Amino acid sequence: xxxxxxxIRSFALLALVVAFAACSKELPPRPGTPPAHLLVITVSxxxxxxxxxxxxxxxxxxxxxxxxxxxxxxxxxxxxxxxxQGVAFAWAFAPAxxxxxxxxxxxxGAPSASTPSDVPMLAESLAKAGFRTEAFxxxxxxxxxxxxxxxxxxxxxxxxxxxxxxxAAQALAKLDRAKTEHLFVWVHLDxxxxxxxPLALPPREGEAGGAVDFARRFVDPKYSGAIxxxxxxxxxxxxxxxxxxxxxxxxxxxxxDGEVAATAGLLRNFVAGWRNVDGTGEFWNRxxxxxxxxxxxxxYERARAEPRHGxxxxxxxxxxPLFFRHPGSLTGSRLLAELVxxxxxxxxxxxxxLGASAEPKNAAIRGRxxxxxxxxxxxxxxxxxxxxxxxxxxxxxxxxxxxWTLLSNAAxxxxxxxxxxxxxxRDPREEQDVAASRPEKLAELEAELRAxxxxxxxxxxxx
Numbered sequence: 327x328x329x330x331x332x333x334i335r336s337f338a339l340l341a342l343v344v345a346f347a348a349c350s351k352e353l354p355p356r357p358g359t360p361p362a363h364l365l366v367i368t369v370s371x372x373x374x375x376x377x378x379x380x381x382x383x384x385x386x387x388x389x390x391x392x393x394x395x396x397x398x399x400x401x402x403x404x405x406x407x408x409x410x411q412g413v414a415f416a417w418a419f420a421p422a423x424x425x426x427x428x429x430x431x432x433x434x435g436a437p438s439a440s441t442p443s444d445v446p447m448l449a450e451s452l453a454k455a456g457f458r459t460e461a462f463x464x465x466x467x468x469x470x471x472x473x474x475x476x477x478x479x480x481x482x483x484x485x486x487x488x489x490x491x492x493x494a495a496q497a498l499a500k501l502d503r504a505k506t507e508h509l510f511v512w513v514h515l516d517x518x519x520x521x522x523x524p525l526a527l528p529p530r531e532g533e534a535g536g537a538v539d540f541a542r543r544f545v546d547p548k549y550s551g552a553i554x555x556x557x558x559x560x561x562x563x564x565x566x567x568x569x570x571x572x573x574x575x576x577x578x579x580x581x582x583d584g585e586v587a588a589t590a591g592l593l594r595n596f597v598a599g600w601r602n603v604d605g606t607g608e609f610w611n612r613x614x615x616x617x618x619x620x621x622x623x624x625x626y627e628r629a630r631a632e633p634r635h636g637x638x639x640x641x642x643x644x645x646x647p648l649f650f651r652h653p654g655s656l657t658g659s660r661l662l663a664e665l666v667x668x669x670x671x672x673x674x675x676x677x678x679x680l681g682a683s684a685e686p687k688n689a690a691i692r693g694r695x696x697x698x699x700x701x702x703x704x705x706x707x708x709x710x711x712x713x714x715x716x717x718x719x720x721x722x723x724x725x726x727x728x729x730w731t732l733l734s735n736a737a738x739x740x741x742x743x744x745x746x747x748x749x750x751x752r753d754p755r756e757e758q759d760v761a762a763s764r765p766e767k768l769a770e771l772e773a774e775l776r777a778x779x780x781x782x783x784x785x786x787x788x789x
Contacts, residue, residue: 353682353706357703358654358655359612360655361679362613363509363612364452364509364510365615365616366510366615366616366617366618366671367515367593368432368512368617369514369517369593369620370467370514371518371519371585371623372518372586372622372646373645374646375645376586377406379407380406380410380414380661381647385583387583387586388587388590389404390403401601403597405590405593408615408649409617411653412653413659413662414647414648414661415696417645417666418648418668419645419666419667420619420621420622420715421644421669421714422715422716423621423622423638423717424621425519426468426469426470428621429620431693432620432669433447433449433474434448434669435673435693436669436691436693437782444688445690445691448510448671450477451680451684452510452680453477457509457510457679458506458508459510460479460480460510461474461478462482462511463483464486466485466486471483486516487516491592494511495596498511498600498603503604513596517589518582518585518623519623520557521557521560522581523585524543524584540587540591541581542584543583544583549576549580551577553568553577553578578625614652615650616671616675618646618647620668621644623642623643639717639733641731641754641755648668658702664699664710665710665713666713673693673694673696674696674697676695692782710728714778723775728750730749730751731746731750731756732745732746732768733748733756745761747760747761747767
């Protein structure tokens with residue numbers, strides 16, 4: 327007679343056998359119309375918790391009003407609209423606080439601080455498959471972009487976001503679409519990263535209304551403090567040379583939100599141009615659009631009693647928005663709670679366009695295809711795992727599970743790293759350190775972090 331435990335074990339083994347059998351067979355064709363083109367938009371400094379719409383920020387930072395006629399014509403193209411038409415991840419994390427490192431992970435699937443030369447970039451894989459590949463980047467904060475340019479037939483770096491988007495729009499307008507069977511365009515924006523100095527944005531041609539002054543959109547007109555969003559001021563805050571009042575912190579948030587809104591406005595105009603480039607919207611309908619933040623920013627909303635050191639990999643620095651939109655083959659508006667990393671993007675897109683067998687066999691690739699989480703027409707196993715972020719230069723690392731966050735920072739001169747533990751299921755903003763009261767959980771997660779860093783071939787330097 328089977329015991330309760332043996333029944334459970336039998337069912338578990340049966341599930342594994344079924345899952346293995348499903349994976350060993352060729353998948354049925356994906357329903358709907360497959361995308362022919364790929365548009366990847368990445369944005370530095372974009373925090374998920376300051377995105378409205380699906381991410382529930384109360385200010386309309388990423389929304390744009392559109393009348394009913396245009397909406398019914400498919401012209402609702404603001405960030406929130408696109409996100410609401412696709413599949414978004416509520417808990418997506420960058421593998422590092424620097425955008426360049428995050429982009430390397432996004433385009434390879436290898437979440438390390440450097441881009442291994444033997445791991446192909448997504449553009450290289452798609453170019454070999456016949457895609458025309460073009461990149462347009464705002465390179466102010468990226469540094470050396472040589473590795474990121476691998477696989478792109480055309481790679482244009484511009485000084486600011488408006489110029490970057492204009493260059494991409496002009497290239498699209500000149501494109502011989504009849505002779506371009508598959509197109510991959512990457513657009514990277516400096517976005518709302520520091521400095522926080524939002525500008526006015528003129529209306530699109532044919533639309534009513536004047537310029538929108540994003541510098542004033544959210545700020546309190548009664549604020550009279552000396553804090554601004556300049557790099558000089560932010561550096562003084564970081565060094566602890568400027569004490570911030572509640573009003574000062576609120577003002578920084580106001581300026582940042584203006585930057586987010588201005589970036590969203592620029593993106594909306596660009597996407598509208600893509601949507602209307604052929605006059606019918608068909609080219610846009612055949613395009614899979616992926617939008618991802620690559621880093622967050624610390625706005626000092628919550629005071630910290632102790633001086634900070636090195637890199638702070640708190641949730642405000644590495645939690646980013648991520649969504650995929652292609653209504654022709656990815657149906658349903660969904661916000662998924664699965665923890666994912668930017669390194670999951672390249673494996674997802676390789677499988678989507680090239681098939682599962684196209685994923686390079688390389689130990690450095692730790693990313694997973696997210697298609698098993700998207701698809702409902704077929705059931706496939708998906709490996710849930712922790713999200714890890716590393717700043718090896720400053721001796722910082724972070725591990726996040728569905729319930730916990732461990733932050734490890736190497737304090738100068740300290741024999742051991744400074745460890746902070748947060749119960750994310752109860753404290754999603756990571757404000758209450760419970761390391762002292764949960765030593766067993768702290769030890770468990772520290773061991774898991776060390777093992778994961780070893781698997782990824784990265785480790786913070788010793789303090």
